[in-house]
Amino acid sequence: GEDVEQSLFLSVREGDSSVINCTYTDSSSTYLYWYKQEPGAGLQLLTYIFSNMDMKQDQRLTVLLNKKDKHLSLRIADTQTGDSAIYFCADENSGGGADGLTFGKGTHLIIQP
Amino acid sequence: DAGVTQSPTHLIKTRGQQVTLRCSPKSGHDTVSWYQQALGQGPQFIFQYYEEEERQRGNFPDRFSGHQFPNYSSELNVNALLLGDSALYLCASSMDSYGYTFGSGTRLTVV
Numbered sequence: 001g002e003d004v005e006q007s008l009f010l011s012v013r014e015g016d017s018s019v020i021n022c023t024y025t026d027s028s029s030t031y032l033y034w035y036k037q038e039p040g041a042g043l044q045l046l047t048y049i050f051s052n053m054d055m056k057q058d059q060r061l062t063v064l065l066n067k068k069d070k071h072l073s074l075r076i077a078d079t080q081t082g083d084s085a086i087y088f089c090a091d092e093n094s095g096g097g098a099d100g101l102t103f104g105k106g107t108h109l110i111i112q113p
Numbered sequence: 114d115a116g117v118t119q120s121p122t123h124l125i126k127t128r129g130q131q132v133t134l135r136c137s138p139k140s141g142h143d144t145v146s147w148y149q150q151a152l153g154q155g156p157q158f159i160f161q162y163y164e165e166e167e168r169q170r171g172n173f174p175d176r177f178s179g180h181q182f183p184n185y186s187s188e189l190n191v192n193a194l195l196l197g198d199s200a201l202y203l204c205a206s207s208m209d210s211y212g213y214t215f216g217s218g219t220r221l222t223v224v
Contacts, residue, residue: 043156043203043205044215045215100158105155
């Protein structure tokens, strides 16, 4: 079945850039998403990219998609303490999302002062 | 504009009991999906409702069932609860299958 993989932890210093990586197996993915989850909370949609795009920028967030390698990354510029959270990569297949989103296990972003 | 509302926020049930969780979608959204998030894991897709019908289902047993009402709100029912059903249950609404907005979830503990 489909699979989405992420590394479990990333530690960065405040003010540096954070790059969170994700790989996926579904070759028919249409949309790929990044969600943020703070402790005890639901999922907050950060950004998404359509599968025919290579890059999308939204303020401090930059998403890069390498469809050939099935690799997605999220770069957070000027990382702040408020960015500390779990970040989930999710993919939606070409079935119009009717099979739901497939999530990775999440990357814990740890900010060092 | 209210987002996705889920109730209750927390729930404790005993093994073998039945539970009903509720979800009100974001205004303008007509599709509701349910996810189960076990501790330390990513959310897993349970099923999706559109036009009051279950459109797709993930790899969950028949003990998990749902309903969508004419106002697009939805319920998730779990029968014969097991300890392993303890999780955060997330509802997501969307316009058809695009642009998912998640609620804050219901934390279910089975004892």
